[in-house]
Each structure stands twice: as C-alpha cells, then as structure tokens.
Amino acid sequence: MGTERKGTEAVIHRRLRNQICSSNGWVDACCAAEMSVKAFELVPAVARELLMGDKARINIECIECCGKHLYIGTNDCFIHHFLLEETTTKGTLSYSVQKQLVRYLGLKKPVDALKAASALERLIVLCDSTLSMVDMVTLEPVPSGGSKVRGVAAFCINENPVNGDPFCVEMGVISARRRTVQVYMLYEDRVQLVKEVTTPEQPCAVSLDGYFLCLALSSQYMILNYSTGAAQDLFPYDSEERKPIVKRIGREEFLLAAPGGLGMFANAEGVSQRAPVNWSESVIGAAVCFPYVVALDEGFITVHSMLDQQLKQTLSFRDGHILQDFEGKVVLASTKAVYVLVPLPLERQIQDLLAGHRVEEALTLTEGAQRNIPKDKFQILHKRILQQAGFIQFGQLQFLEAKEHFRTGQLDVRELISLYPLLLPASSSFSRCHPPLHQFADLNHLAQGDQEKVQKCKRFLITYLGEVRSTEGANGCREDVDTALLKLYAEQDHDSLLDLLASPNACLLADCAPWLEKHHKYFALGLLYHYNGQDAAAIQIWVRVVNGELQDSTRSDLYEYIVDFLSFCSNLDLVWKYADWALQKDQTIGVKIFTLRTLAKNQTKDQTGQINPDDVITYLGKHNQALLLYLEHLVLERRIKKEKLHTHLAVLYTDRVLSLLAQSSSMDAQVSAARDKLQLLLRESNLYRVQLLLGKIQDCNQLLLERATLHGKLEEHDKALHILVHQLKDFPAAEAYCVWGSASRDAGYQQHLYHLLLGVYLDRDIPGSSSTGPGGSNGTGELEMAAVDLLNGHGEVFDAVQVLGLIPEGWSLQLLRPFLGRALRGSMHAHRTSQLALGLARSENIQLHHDRLKQRRSPVLVSDQKGCHLCHNTFSEPDCVCLPGGVPVHTHCAAKRVVPDSPIKRQLANTSNHT
C-alpha cells in the first residue's frame, strides 16, 4: 500500500478502531475508567411541587416542548402549560419556570400524548384513544372541523412533510384495533385522511419521514412507503416482550431498539449505515443530540457517540420514563418532574477529552462536528485540537502520531522548538501561543529528569525539523528552524551538521558560532563563517585546529581541506597570507593552492581571484620542491607555451640531475627517474633555450643522450648521431632519433636523416674507430652490421640508388639481399602502378570523347515553356548544362547540386559549352 495513502487511512483507522472496540462490548468493562467526558448536564426544569405537590398518585404521562412552551400531560387528565426560561449564572445554566394555564380534559383518563402544531397554534392531544386539539395558549378545545380521529393507539408528526403547505401538519396514526396505519393531513379547519395502509401485524410504534413510515410491529420492524406501498422488513423484534423504539433521527434515518439492547440505525432503504450502539436491554427512550445518542433506561441516562459508538457518559436517573428531543433539546421526565439534558459546549468537551489524554476521541468529536460549525471557525478549532493532540502524543513519546498531527494541524514549528531550552535564537520574535497548547514548561519538565526521554525527544526534533525545512511549514521562521537544527546536530554529533552548512541554510551566525565553539565543532564553525562570507575567520579557525591549538577531529585531512579551500578562495590576500603556512607544512600538498586554481585566461575581463603565474614563481623561489611542481604543472599539465617557463623547468631538471650525479650516494633509480623527466622535456618541448642547456651539460659526459637531443633541436643531426653512434654506441637510440627528428616532417627529411645515419655508420674516418686496431676493426664491423641492419630493416625510407653508391664495395649481395629485394620490388611496383594509372586515364578520356560526340549529334532544346529539372524555373538565357540523357538544367543549379569530382561534374565540364 502506497505511503501517500497513509495519511487518510490513519484517520479512518483511528475512527474505525474505536468503532470496533465499542461494538465488541468492552465498553461495559471499561466505562468506569473511560468515562470522563462530560457531554451533558442534567438540569432540573419543572419540580414536583409545581405539578402535583405531594399527591402521590399523580404521574407525568407525556410531555411536549415547543420553543419556550412546555406542556405536560398527566395521568389524571390534566394538561399543564409552562414557560421555560434559560438563565446562565456564573457559567452554570438553569431554568426558571413560569406556570401558565392548567386544563382538565374531563375524562379521568391519562393524557397519552401531546404534540404541538405550532403553525396552527394547536396542541394535538391523544387521550382515551382519541385525537383532539386544543389552543396552544388557552388550552381551549378547538373543533377539528369534522369527526374526531378515534381508536388511536399512537401517532406521530411528519418532520419531513411531503405537503408544501406550511399550515398543514402531516400525521401518522396507528389504529388501536385494526392492523392499519393512517396518514392524515391536519389543516386549520379540517382533518383529512390521506392514506390507509394495512400491515401484516399489529403496529405499536410509528415514525414518519417523507413518505416513509417506520413501524414497530409485534414481531419486527419495517419500513413502508405509503405512497408506493413498497415495504421493507428490517429485523425481528419482540415488541410484546420489550418496548420498541422507533425514532426518526434525521432525513430518512431512524434509530431503533434492537434485540440484545442495541440501538440500530436504519435508513429508508432498510440499510444500516452506522454501526449500532450498545444500550441496556431495558431502554425506554432514545434521542440523538449530535454527535451523541442519548438513551434512558431504568436507572441511567447513557450517552454514546455516534462517531465511534463508544459509551461516553452515564448519568444516574431514577424513575425516568420519558426521554424526548424537541428541536435539539433533550427533555426527560420522571413520573414527577421534568429535566433538561443540556449539552456542554463542544469545545469544552473536547478540552475535557484532551485533558484526559483521549486524543483520538477528541479528534473524532472535533471532526464529527465539522458540519455544525462555520467553516472558518471549524478550521481554527480543528487545527488547534490537532496541535494539542500532537503535543499530548509528543509527551507520551508517540512521535509518529504527534508528527502527523503537527503536520495536519499546521503547527508553528517554533512551538515545538521552544520546548527545547536554548534552541531558538535569542533574536527570535517567537512567543508561545495563548492559551498554551500543552502544559509543559520545557523538555526537562516533560522528561522529569529522564535523560533517555530527553534524547528521544531531541532525535525526534531532528527528524521533524529536517522534514519541515523542506516544506512551506518553515516559511517565515527559517532562521529559527535552521539555527535550532544546527544546534541539535552539533550537540548530538550528528553527521548532517556538515550537510546543513554546506547547503543553503538560514543559520544565524551570531547564535550558532558560540554554540559550535562550545561543542568543539570548529570545522563546522569554519563552514558557517565561510557560508556567511567570512573566509578569513573560517581559515583562521581551521589553521588553529591543524596546528593543534583547538581540538576537533571532524576531518583528519583538514590540512588538505584548507589547501583545497585556498585553491578556490577568491580572496587573494588570504591566499598569500596562508600559502607560506601551507607550504611549510608540506610543499607537495601546499603547492596545490596554486596548481588546483584555475589559471588566468589571458586578457579575461574578470581578473579577481586570478593569480599571475609569474608572481607565484617568484613567490615559490624559496620553496624548491613546490616551485618545480608548479612549473611542471604549468608546462606539462597546462601546456603553457612560454619560453621562460620551459627553460626554467629544463634548468631545474638539469640542475637536479647534475646534483644527483654529483652526489655519490644517489641511487640509480633516482638518477634515471630524474633523467627521464629531463629527457622527456628536452624531446617534447621546442620552447626552451637550447644553447643555454647545452652549455650547462657540455661538460658532463654522463648526459650524452641529452646532448644528442639538444643537438637535434638545433638540427645538428650529424653531431647528434655522432654522439649516439660513436660515443654511446646506442644504435636503437640512433634509429629512434631519426624517427623523432623527422616526426612531423616530410618523407624527404626522414630520408635525409636515415642517409645521415647510414653515413655515420659507414664513416671510416672516425679517429676513435680506426686507431683502435683490432678492437677498431671490431668496432667497424659492429658499425657495418648496424648499417646492414638499418638498410634491411628500414629499406623503404632509403633511396636505393644513393645507397648503392654509399655501401662499401666489399659487401656481399647476400648481406643486403632483404634490402635489395625490397628496393627492387618497390621500384617495380611503382612502375606498374603508374602504367596502370596511365591506361585508366586514357580509357576515361576516350569514353568522354565518345559522350561528347553523342551529345553533339542532337540539339538540346531549351525553351521558356520547359523548366529546369532541378529548380523548375524557366530558362531566361540560352546557357545551360546538359545532364546525362540530354536533360537541360540551369548552369547554377547544376553547379549547386554537383559534388566535386562526381562523374556528373566531369560530364558538366564537357557539356557546359553547348547550348
């Protein structure tokens, strides 16, 4: 299941969990502990003295309430009229009662029911199974304009009338003897029977909504549409055993007493849309006062929530026998007195629930009241309750739930931060909301000294702030949030401290710096300074850490970090200020300050933060190693083409080699590594001053190869080759020299070098070689073999004819066979290739001649009717080009289309002069 659905589901679950619980009946077991909600207060309205005094036999039989009018029917056939006045003194509500008229109906029968028809100003009276009417004020009988309705067992008024006439009252009437229900329309001057429906069994209670009669029959409930006759069985109920309850509670919805002491809901379709509430078996009356179902049984008034079906309150009430609601006002009567069940203000109920930490219920109640409260007011209330709920759960360390409630309640995150001492910046303008959302002074108060609790809360705040940061929730208080987060991170040694500082943040420097110092987070402090544009302070702190003045192990490579930092730093004063420090610690690393830095592009406008390499070189004068690295960087990596740099580097290399050679302790590997570098530079670079270097190594007999290279640079190839061949006797090096010396030159130059080399090999006038006697002849033989190998190995570069002139007479043919063979084959090949090319050229020439003659034979027609095949425009002048097949096109079109060297182009060339 996707996480995005979680939010709504959580709410639904919350609500439903409660439903299940309640319906499972554990309310019975738990109610004593759970029932701290005070949803209602029972307020006396009419005391016994006002009604019957101490006449013991007189009982209240029925009541009716209409606005301020309260009517009471008694068993001795009296109707009492009172005016009920609400008064509130010191927040407690009470009723003052004014006695009005009392009327005796003259029958010695009890008054069974009273209903006000206020539009008609009548009171409908059921007495002695007969319906009659009296005036609401005078209680005088009013003629009902025809026969009285007799044989009535019970009746009800349609609170959702189908007749649009406001002066018409609709009535459902149960007949006492027949199995019928009648529907009457009651007008000012007459009573009209509209419908009579027979029922399968004797009905005993009725309620009417629109066309729907909800009936209790002797063994079941049913719903009957008196207009269509459609009937719907609801469920079985033994009305003889227990008094049925049929109570309309809203549009097309009824509340019914069900077996097992249940209060069942049923709509006009016969469907239950709410889970039942669990009353006692002896329930006498029930009503809905949203969001509660109140019911009366032999000893108690019970209050169940319709939202979660839980029992919320129980009020003891002896001898109760009537519970009815009149326009939302729940009125109860014992046999002797009348009371009003006054709902407490919703907010107070909610606060009571919260005070008892009953978060779910409080929220359910709040959300359930949504429709009864104006939208804007509801939203404020809802948010506040959510926030309070969140804090309660927070206090219980139920962080997930708390977070969800903070989020949905759009809590000002500073409310939460402010619980944690010292986290809010001193400059914050925040003050907690009033009345407070919770009773905690601060975290210590909440945790009661339990450090583990404190830690848990802190970790929670870290995650919470981390999440809030990225949302709009932090708008307007980003500084507070980020500062608090930074402090927490620092204090908790949290890895994200650096991430926070390295990314955009609103941490307040003034507040955070001392905090970071306190927690020895100097590296982080540097980052903070840097983020606030105070690089000098940043580096200063870091340098002190590296120097061991301050302790912070965040980065073991802080020195490298500083170097890296300086290499990016645009404040050159800072760079120069700390370069010395960095170089003194380690030249190879310190030099990165300069080598990692992007170089000044020549003549770019923005030169800030750019360093002139010459300045660096001058500066590095005293740091040899760094200087060398820097020059290498410029010359080898950046490939800067400046004679000065190249020469400087070559000189440094040379000096190093020379000094190594001078020290007897030098290792071979060291020397050869240094020489390799030097040689590479000498070979690859063309910019250094050759003569200068030549002068430097002239006297050193160990650097012959370098000398050869330098001669080569001066194009003194014979000198170079002479060194290589006669002094070094390194023939592969000599051959490699030829390749190197002629690289990027033409073939002739290469040939020239090879011939030179051959010449050097065959030169007999070398003093050293001729004077050595047998050794010399040996040497000569060696050179001759080198010459032979050269010829046989690289015969293709030589001019064979010249070579033949050079080689000594005495050489055998066999010796040079590979060279000669290749030379012969080569010249043969060249000959034949040219023959072939010649033949091909001839044949093409003939072919073209043929085409030309063919074209000439027929005229090419050009007219202004026929367009050019390429651009489709007409021809305006006779010049044209003829494509193969005699298709004329514009000269420019043809030129545009034709790719150079294609056959068409060639054809073009041949045809362009025809018209």
Add this chain to the structure above:
Amino acid sequence: MPEFSKMRKPDVKIVILGDMNVGKTSLLHRYTERKFKDTVSTVGGAFFLKQWGPYNISIWDTAGREQFHGLGSMYCRGAAAVILTYDLTNWHSLAELEERFLSLTDTANHDCIYAIVGNKADLTGNQAQQVAGQDGPTEDQGEGGGVNPPSACPTPPASPVLLSRVTLNKQVSREDAVSLYGRILRYKGMDESNCLPADKMCFETSAKTGYNVDALFETLFDMVLPSILRNRTEREQSPTVDLEDHKETGKRTRARCC
C-alpha cells in the same frame, strides 16, 4: 432536529458473516491493523471504512451470536460481497453457514459475490503455521506441549471422522467448503459456469498468523470493483431503491446440508 453529518458515504459494502468465535473480528483486525489481538464477542456489529484506491469500501463485521441473528439480513442488504466465515477446526461452524447464515444473504445484491473462508488455519498443522513473524503479542495463546488447543467451540464434528493426532484440529476439508460453495450458487439460482469458480472463492486463512488474510480482502476488493462503478452511476441517477425487489428471494427452497 439538526442535519448532522453523515460519514463519508461508502461506495460498496462487504459483509462478514459466520458463527460466533470463528474469528470474523480477528480477521478484520488483522487486515486493518496488521495484528492479532484479543477480541470480545461482537455485539451488534461494526464496520470499517477502507480506502481502496479512489473508492471507499465499508466492511461490516457482524455478531455471530444467535441473539443478533435477526440483524443479519439488514447488514446484508445491498452488499456486494459476503464473506462466509467458518472455523477450520470446527465442523459445526461450516454447517451453520448453510443452516443459519445463508438465508440472511437474500437481501444482498443479486450479483453479490460469495467467499467461503475457513479461518484458524494455524491450528490445522499446515503451512499457515509456519507463516509466523507477523508480530503481535500472541505467542502465549496457550500453545503448550506442542499440541494446538482445540477450538474454543466445543461442538463435535457432525461426521465422526477419526482424525489422527497430527491433524487433530482440522475438521473441515477444503472439499467440504468447495461443495458448499456449489450449493450456495445453486441456492442463489446462479449458473455455476457464469460465476467465479470455487477454487478462487474458497479461502483458508489465519487471523493469528496473517496467512492469506490480505489476499482474501484484496481479491474481494478487486472483484467488487464493477459493483462500485455501477453504484456510482446509479447514485447519480436515482436515489430510490425498489424495495419489492427482494420479496421473492426469501421464499425459495433452501438446499439442505448433506
């Protein structure tokens, strides 16, 4: 009287029926709360609203106690699916489905889907027992001695099959459930070939271990989707329901149990 708020109207209704103690409430708990916890015999009924994609599905948990039996028809009215639950270790609970609960579904939609669910699979010594791990402080549910306790329901098996000690508790075979499913379809006058096949609609679950519970509910949710869509269009058209519609169905002869 104030017009108080109704809960968000569900798009479709699923009802769980079955004898008391078979584990209806536990199944629903397991599905919605992902845990197995102590329950008390359900009073009346209760329901959950489940958000399934864009739809709200209400799942009614009914009371199995005889006392509340009469309310069943009302809960089933308009149901799109009925989950007939029995206890795999209690043969009687399967028989009761046919004896007592089937007729309650007469008020359900004509195209209602029926699932037969044998719960407490963990007690039958098959794989469900091994599907442990879905937390819940339930390990101390009296499993001493390695032999599972017999079901709390003391009813003896109707057919006196002699069971070995190993499969001590399994009293209802899958075939029994499958054949009940066939009889339900016949009772409903539905053509078996047009209905969902028995092997798809007979489940064995364990609310205790969670075995097959999600599969059960989520399979049904998918199956009632057509009903949801139809309800949505109907609700837009007319709010009334023809109450006569259901009159005939109750009078049909019941198929008897073997």
